[in-house]
Amino acid sequence: MKVLILGAGGLTGRYLAKEAKRRGMEVVALAHGDLDVTRPDGARDALAKWKPDWVINSASWTSLEKCEEDPAGSKKIHAEAPREWAKECGKAQVRFVHLGTDYIFDGTKKTAYLPGDAPSPLSRYGRDKAAGEKQVLLANPQALIVRLAWVFGHGGATFMSKLPAILMEKEVVELAGGRVGSCTYAGEAARIILDLVEKKAHGITHGVQAGQTTWKEFAMKAVERMREKGKKVGCREIREVPMEQMAGLKTPRPAFSPLEIGETETIIGRKIPSWEKGLAEYLDEIGL
Numbered sequence: 572m573k574v575l576i577l578g579a580g581g582l583t584g585r586y587l588a589k590e591a592k593r594r595g596m597e598v599v600a601l602a603h604g605d606l607d608v609t610r611p612d613g614a615r616d617a618l619a620k621w622k623p624d625w626v627i628n629s630a631s632w633t634s635l636e637k638c639e640e641d642p643a644g645s646k647k648i649h650a651e652a653p654r655e656w657a658k659e660c661g662k663a664q665v666r667f668v669h670l671g672t673d674y675i676f677d678g679t680k681k682t683a684y685l686p687g688d689a690p691s692p693l694s695r696y697g698r699d700k701a702a703g704e705k706q707v708l709l710a711n712p713q714a715l716i717v718r719l720a721w722v723f724g725h726g727g728a729t730f731m732s733k734l735p736a737i738l739m740e741k742e743v744v745e746l747a748g749g750r751v752g753s754c755t756y757a758g759e760a761a762r763i764i765l766d767l768v769e770k771k772a773h774g775i776t777h778g779v780q781a782g783q784t785t786w787k788e789f790a791m792k793a794v795e796r797m798r799e800k801g802k803k804v805g806c807r808e809i810r811e812v813p814m815e816q817m818a819g820l821k822t823p824r825p826a827f828s829p830l831e832i833g834e835t836e837t838i839i840g841r842k843i844p845s846w847e848k849g850l851a852e853y854l855d856e857i858g859l
């Protein structure tokens with residue numbers, strides 16, 4: 572099976588390429604510099620050139636602030652380009668996977684969000700990602716959407732990716748409080764996505780690890796685990812700060828956005844490990 576990965580230089584894309592190779596798939600991993608997914612006719616040309624069986628679109632602007640500043644650019648990468656790729660993949664009979672986000676929800680629900688719950692985004696990023704999902708499925712009903720949340724992994728630009736190193740170094744660590752969500756080690760996200768691919772899944776699914784957490788709980792768990800392993804953790808205090816007071820987090824994010832994974836587990840035929848297991852795997856990977 573030949574898989575073409577778009578946005579392959581990013582956090583999830585890198586783990587996807589590694590996991591697909593581990594499974595013996597033929598992988599064409601294209602980073603932003605190799606292929607701009609918004610390029611007109613880029614999808615048609617790439618499909619003709621690489622002839623993949625599957626395309627996985629991991630290209631995105633994950634900075635919510637950048638999306639607010641450049642709404643036209645956000646719409647292009649999160650809605651227009653995915654629709655184009657989905658359409659061209661449909662025409663060429665190539666299966667298309669698009670990655671989604673919990674930020675399409677407003678966080679007012681009291682229980683974990685189901686794949687079928689109606690989007691109600693709070694930000695430009697959330698609106699364009701929600702529009703992208705809809706347009707992908709309209710253009711190609713056989714497409715697969717896998718929603719992720721709070722992804723962390725080696726070399727990731729996300730706060731959770733950087734948190735273990737920050738906890739090692741700083742005595743007082745401030746982080747955004749008041750938010751509950753699902754999270755995912757990028758290695759497990761890649762395994763879930765490729766399990767769904769191997770099952771030829773389509774429609775909307777959730778690809779996060781079991782359980783829900785807060786950034787503080789995640790940080791405390793990381794400290795506990797690193798100390799158990801004999802690491803000299805510098806952090807003595809973890810302080811929660813209201814999200815709107817944190818620099819770089821001015822754009823609203825849902826306060827409660829865990830994603831329900833029961834349907835995904837049924838499709839892939841296995842239980843998805845807890846986020847604590849994902850965190851432990853990540854710490855082992857980075858030697859902390």
Ligand SMILES: NC(=O)c1ccc[n+]([C@@H]2O[C@H](COP(=O)([O-])OP(=O)(O)OC[C@H]3O[C@@H](n4cnc5c(N)ncnc54)[C@H](OP(=O)(O)O)[C@@H]3O)[C@@H](O)[C@H]2O)c1
Pocket residue numbers: 577578579580581582583584602603604606607608609628629630631632633648670671672673700718719720721722723727728729
């Ligand atoms: N990270 C999270 O916590 C999170 C949470 C929920 C959902 N997701 C979803 O998961 C998917 C993967 O995100 P990620 O975590 O891997 O983010 P990431 O590390 O920011 O990777 C995104 C990649 O897309 C590339 N890119 C940007 N514009 C592009 C373009 N026009 N053409 C081709 N590539 C382009 C970026 O390259 P440059 O850096 O060079 O621009 C970057 O390498 C996205 O759909 C995102 O919405 C992520």
